[in-house]
Amino acid sequence: MRSFLFSIAYWVLSAFYASLVAILSMLPGRKPMAFALRLYTWRMLWAMHWIAGIKVEVKGKERLPPGAFIIAAKHHSWGDGFVMFAHVENLSFVTNNQLEKIPLLKGILRKFGAIVVDNCGGPEARRALSRSAAQANAEGRRILIYPEGHLAKPGEHFRYRTGVYHMARDFNLPVVPVATNLGCFWQQMDFAKKPGVATVEFLDPIQPGLTKDAFLAQLEAVVEARSQELIAQAKGEPVRPSLLVANPDEVKKAALVAEAA
Numbered sequence: 403m404r405s406f407l408f409s410i411a412y413w414v415l416s417a418f419y420a421s422l423v424a425i426l427s428m429l430p431g432r433k434p435m436a437f438a439l440r441l442y443t444w445r446m447l448w449a450m451h452w453i454a455g456i457k458v459e460v461k462g463k464e465r466l467p468p469g470a471f472i473i474a475a476k477h478h479s480w481g482d483g484f485v486m487f488a489h490v491e492n493l494s495f496v497t498n499n500q501l502e503k504i505p506l507l508k509g510i511l512r513k514f515g516a517i518v519v520d521n522c523g524g525p526e527a528r529r530a531l532s533r534s535a536a537q538a539n540a541e542g543r544r545i546l547i548y549p550e551g552h553l554a555k556p557g558e559h560f561r562y563r564t565g566v567y568h569m570a571r572d573f574n575l576p577v578v579p580v581a582t583n584l585g586c587f588w589q590q591m592d593f594a595k596k597p598g599v600a601t602v603e604f605l606d607p608i609q610p611g612l613t614k615d616a617f618l619a620q621l622e623a624v625v626e627a628r629s630q631e632l633i634a635q636a637k638g639e640p641v642r643p644s645l646l647v648a649n650p651d652e653v654k655k656a657a658l659v660a661e662a663a
Contacts, residue, residue, distance in 0.1 A: 404597065405595045419439070440488065443487040443488040454595040455598070457600070460602050461602070463604055470544060472575050473580055474577050474621055475625075476559075478582055481600075482582060490546070493545075495546040496546065552650065553590040554585070556633050557644060559644045576608065576610065579605040579606075579628075581624075581632055601632050
């Protein structure tokens with residue numbers, strides 16, 4: 403019943419605030435849209451807590467550096483984004499180009515300053531990421547990116563992509579890793595929700611200056627290790643290592659290459 407009621411609240415709130423954001427997108431600047439989006443995310447966290455029974459504890463906000471920075475977060479659930487936008491001001495985000503296919507959303511994303519890239523990656527996607535991120539950085543906005551590029555099940559992870567490294571290097575910005583166990587209560591896009599106390603934790607920033615391989619290894623190590631600890635706490639089980647799984651976009655791309663050959 404909780405899941406059903408939350409689903410109703412989810413779509414009602416989403417429809418209302420999507421309409422509001424569409425109207426506000428006609429005003430100059432992005433601040434009115436950003437305010438509506440932040441209000442929406444707080445309402446969604448309220449619904450998660452009081453309807454779905456998922457209370458989210460946010461830890462480590464004192465670790466957030468002043469000014470501009472990049473957030474590289476573990477992505478378990480649609481709920482992850484609500485937490486980030488509710489708790490971090492002046493935030494832009496990296497998203498895949500599939501969202502631009504939704505009617506009216508392309509213009510809203512552009513106006514809001516979302517960084518839209520081809521989810522299959524490659525040199526062109528990296529250049530597009532750099533161009534869009536440059537504008538966000540020039541305006542002093544924080545940038546949210548999910549370095550795996552996909553929603554992962556608790557206990558699993560995809561290969562960490564290089565886009566976050568290139569942004570950090572190009573703009574000399576610290577990267578704040580984020581660990582979570584939210585997927586234990588709301589997994590990916592699932593209808594079913596499990597009541598409980600979820601944790602989202604900001605970890606110590608990774609400062610610029612590392613090589614690409616060293617940076618990605620450190621980012622993956624701290625995010626996966628802490629996420630696995632949080633998952634173990636939620637389940638009351640021993641800590642287990644995260645399992646690397648194949649990225650569906652890379653599998654699809656490889657299949658297309660093989661078919662073309």
